[in-house]
Structures are given as structure tokens and as C-alpha cells.
Amino acid sequence: MIQERSDSQTIPADFTILALETSCDETAAAVVRGGRTVLSNIVASQLDEHRRYGGVVPEVASRQHMLSLVPVVREALAVLPGGWNDVHAIAATSGPGLSGALLTGLNAAKAMAFQRGLPFVGVNHLEAHIYANWLDSSAQHAVGSGQAPLTFPLVALVVSGGHTLLALVRNHGDYQLLGQTRDDAVGEAFDKVARILGLGYPGGPAIQQAAEGVQGAGVLPRAWLRDSYDFSFSGLKTAVLHKVQERQELEAKVAPKRAANERERRPPPAAPPAAPQPPAAKAQASSVTPQFVGQMAYAFQESVVDVLVTKTVDAAQKFGANAILLAGGVAANTRLRAELARRATVPVRFPPISLCTDNAAMVAAAAFYRFDAGVQSGWELDVNPALKLG
């Protein structure tokens, strides 16, 4: 149950929130002051786990969240001279995400709020990603109109490994979901295509790097899904796979001939020519040239960016948005940032990279405006693994 606060007073500018985020495989805690100044922002995967736990810690586990949570919260609170006494409220992600993982963070946050007698609010993880754009404007990269404060309505594009959505933000806490992916998320498509091309992990930076300075790349299909702001990327992934397989089969046919030609030219063969690689080596691009990999990476990235940017710019115009907010891990992609800034008719904002990926500072930022609107969650608030935006 959500309780409206009776008085209409706004909360103090130094209102300090401790937030937890455990929706998937990162255990994160942060302390944010006034809804925008990040005092600490701790993500468990960045901690020296060997030092803390004396062993390797598997990343994906709700049990792991339990082990990581206390040290992460302690480290987040260490920046406050008064410790707990300087915290005014507590927030945690309540969904969407893995139910076990969400439960750990949400229950810990409720327990701490109850024990300290502090107000508490649950936050939507997707909403939090958008709110990363409200954090510390000095660290923020803005394109267009500098550091101008954000005025509603806004259009937000949230792109990460697990999520892809376009939303209209009418006011704090007031969203309309315009579109979302019908199959693979953008970050997932980057990761899987990187694997198909034999590039490294994580896939986003690997593709971006492989695509740099590439010329003569072909064009891959774009799933426009006309008259909809929805997205689809699984067909593009499959198109890349088929192109790679075609090329591998071609290489396998050409390789023995090439080897035979070499033999004729250089009379005494030291060893018999290597057997051609069977085309069975699917989902691996070992037998294709770096040039081909670069061209595929380029064409893939162009296809993804074109669809994302076209729909986002269109939505911003149609709904009269005053700015476009980019959020989520894929917001780190420089090609996406540049193309969006080039084609948008309104300013484009995106958070620094450390606030694009899952973190708790963004949860605190979203929570600040909930508290400011007099909203709190009751103790009965439960996790919602399928929580939607809007």
C-alpha cells in the first residue's frame, strides 16, 4: 500500500537516502544527497571479494546477495561522518528482476528502515535507470543545451542487457510505456552477435571497437515493426549468424584450392596441407577474416542504432518532448549517443557510464522524487519480478 503524506511540505535539500539494488546479479548500495549528489555508489562485483570473504564468490546467486549485502551497505555508509544518523530514508528495488534476488535487497531495506524508524519506499528498476539522468549534473554528459534542468514531458530510451523500452515521462513517477522489445534486448543482441563473430566479452564494447573505421560493410535488415514503437532484434541476430555461416562454408571450399595453388608454386611441401575446417564450427567465426568480422560488427551496430534512434526521435517529436533521456548499459555505446544527438531535435542526456549499468545511486534518485511527492511504501510491499513501467 502506498501512503500519501498529509503535509505538502517539500523535503529538505540535504535529504539523504540509502538505496539498495539487487534485482539481478549485482549487489549494490549507494548514498545520495538531495536526489542528485552521489556520496557513495558501491557495486559488489567491484569489491575485493577475496579479501572480504577469503574465496571466490560466484556472481549469480540470491544467497550471494545475502553475503555481499552487509559489507556493501557498510562501505556505502562509510562516507557519512555520522553513519546511520545521517541517513534520512531508505529505498530498494522491488522489481522487475529475479524474485529471490529482489527479496534479499527489499527485505534487508525494510528491516533496516523498521529498525532505524526511517521512511521506506520501493522503486521500479526501470524507473531507476531513467533517474540516473537526474544524478550529479557536474558528472553528467549533456549534448545540446548544456546543463539545463530537465522539464517534462521527456522521452526515455532504456537499453540494457535485460531491457529495451521507450517511455514517455509526463512527470515524476508518471510514465507511459510507448514500446518495448518483443524478443531480445539490445544489450543481449550485442552480446550474442559478439559471440557469433568470435569477439570478446562484454559484447557491447567489443562490437563497437570492431566496427570502428570499417568501410565497405553491407547493410543488414532492420525490423521496423511499422506503426509501433516496439522493437525486435532476434531476426537481426539470426541474419548475422547466417551470413557468418555462409562465409564459413565459402572459406571451407576456397581453402583447399588455395592450399593446392600454394603447393604448385612452392615445390617441396614440408607437410601435407591442413584439412579444411568443417563448416560445422557454428556460432564461431574462427575461419572468417578480421575484415569480415569488422564489416558484420559495423553493419549490425548501424542497424540497431538506426532503429533505436529513428523510433526515439519520432516519439520525441510526436509527444512534444523537451529532451531525450538515454539510460541503461547500452547507453555507453558511443555510436548510439552520437547518432541520437545528431538526429534529435531536442537535447539528449545520458548518464556517465558508471551510472548506466545496474547501480543503487539511480534507485536513490528515483526514491528522492517519490519521497518528495509524499509517497512511502508500507511494510507489506512485496517484490514483483514482472513489474512494468507505467
Add this chain to the structure above:
Amino acid sequence: MSDAMSRSSFPVAQTPHMLDFISHSVAQTERIGQRLGSMLGPGDLLLLLGPFGVGKTHLVKGVASGLGSTDLVTSPSFVLVNEYRAGPDHGNLPIYHADLYRLDERAEISGIGLEELWSGQGVCLIEWAERAADMLPTDHLAISLQHLSDTKRVLRFVPHGERYQQLVAQLKQGMFG
């Protein structure tokens, strides 16, 4: 049925109860999923095997729709598990759509509480189940998908355990009379 044999040897186990189906399009893959979905009940476990781009998620879209769900089915590769809700004709069962794509280590798999998904009252579908082959229950329906051409796919249904033999027999009857 020889569960001991099939445990370590899926994607393909030789069994007279299996069913091969060639899908000519994404729409056809979804339709066969839909037919299968309409036959599923509480506690059913389906393992989806096969490489990128064969239509595992599309098959799940069909299954969920066959169970009367109106939820949007998307790939859980990064979020690990999606939950949907079946329609009232199917008791509003929870549908768990899991994906082990990102999990490489056994320790990680045992940590995400997968057991809770298939020991509950829902229908459980697991993509990239190859990655946890020997940790999964012996009774299940294995569906392996393979590329045949740009648009064609082979779907092989291999039942493990009596419940799933019946299911495949029912599916066969429904499709071929």
C-alpha cells in the same frame, strides 16, 4: 524408458516416442508451441536445446499463448528468469521462462534457485538447458531445435518419463491424426 542413458546424452536420445517436426517459419514454430502449450499442466518441465537463432524464444511465445497467457514473452538471457501468467482456462498457472545462456559455472546455476521453478506448481521452460544437463530432473520433455536453412528448422521432441511420452503421443495425434 532409459533415463540414465538420456541424462548424459541429450540433445538427442534414441527413443521410439520422439517426434520430429520441420517448421518452415517463425509463425509455424509459434503454432506448434501453442498446440503444445494447450496440453501442459502444473509441474511440467520443458528443456529447449539448440544454438542461437533457432527460435527457442519463439517456441516459448507459442507455449505461453497456448496456455492462454497474454503476457509479452521476451528472451530471459540476461534477466535469467521471466515469469508469465497462464489464462483462466489453465488455472492462471505461473509460467517460468528461464535461460541458462549466461551461466557457465555449475556453482552459479545451483545458486539461482532453479529447483524452486520446477518443483512448484507452474510450467517451467528452460532455454540453453545443455548447460545444466545433469542437474535437471530426469523426467522432462527435451526439445532440440536445429537450423535447416535460413527459414526452416527441425524441432525434435524427446520425452523422458511417462508423463512426457503421453504428451508427445498426444501432440503427434493432434498434428498427424
